[in-house]
Amino acid sequence: MAQNEYEDISTKKLKKLISRTEKTLAKLQEELEKRNLDDQHSEIDHLEEHIDEAEHSLANFVTFLKEILADKR
């Protein structure tokens, strides 16, 4: 039924609409990519915290064991 929505639109107008939608989509994709990159840069800014986390491998293992034991109960 959705296709009837555009039945009354002229071909010229339809082409214009497609072109405009494509442009909007490209802009949206660009914005999404920019946000992803910004998030990645912001995550890298916290590298010191990630290094600290990587240093506590034993603590990570203990956390994991506790979680498994908690699940069992």
Place this chain on the structure above:
Amino acid sequence: MAETSQAGANPLSTQNTLITILQWLAVATLVYLLISSVGMIGAGFKGATKGQASDLFQFATNPFMGLIIGILATAMIQSSSTVTSIIVGLVAGGLPVETAVPMIMGANIGTTITNTIVSLGHVRRKKEFRRAFAAATVHDFFNVMAVVIFLPIEILFHPLATAGGYLAGLFVGGENMSVKGFNFIKPATQPVIDVFTSLSQMISDSAAYILLIIFGITIIFMAITMIGKLLKKLMVGRAKVIMHNAIGKGPVTGIFSGMIITILVQSSSTTTSLMVPLAGSGVFRLKQIYPFTLGANIGTTVTALLAATAISGATAIFALQIALVHLIYNVAAVLLIYGTPILRRLPMAGALALGKIAAKNKPVALFYVLGVFFAVPGVLIFITNF
């Protein structure tokens, strides 16, 4: 007002500069000790085996046994740099290169335990754990795959040992038979070796060489651990810049960035462990993390190369050969596996599947760690001996 703030800031800045200088001096001293200790292991092993090192390591002539020794030793001390440096020292002491090659390959697998354990810390959040565990185990899958491809080829045709031997021949020479351009290292490290040799003799004359090996291994382990800790502090800023620059670029940049960061911090475990929380948060995708971990494999080979410069004399060429085998193996594995689209996808597919299973059933992750790094190698040792 400006004067007050300037007067307040300067002493702090001077203090920071002083601390940085001291930290770099400590790194230089530790590198010196690391190189000396490799020489100690070589001398101790040569003396203890009286030139019959190959007899002592007869049990490891089975390549699978060598591989398992490499996996277990590295998984237990969580440092491939330490294990490969010890292997360089052992080769300098007479361990045949052919016996050492599978050990080097095993060290590559064993080192992946560290980032896998780091990923276990994300267990409380299911999605995060799935992503983190996949990011950690993609390194495992890649390294196991590299062994599956390269070990049989090496057993049959020895391409790695041959290439390493050829390249080592280009670099080793001169009157002292040491790495060209590094002829000063032997006289520089000899005083430390002499001190520990005397100390070993004082403790027990009959077990002096064994004690020298123990001292060497202890110093290597401590030096590499402390170098890693210091370089993490000193290089975190540089690592950030490298990673910021790598964002949005292709996988080749990722591989190079991973390699450079690993060289800077002298630890592949640090680089690969850093990737785990980045993937866990969901901000970085597994596809983006994967090349960094491969670069870490290549970057970590620098430590063994550095260790090889300590050796002079007839076995210097073999010490450099095994260090170069480590480098060639890792570069070849990246070129072959990552360079071939079908092979490239396999470690990612395996890691994603395992991540999903482990997130649904957490004990699977525990069985995986204990199984891959300890139980399977242990059972294989048992089977090989019967």
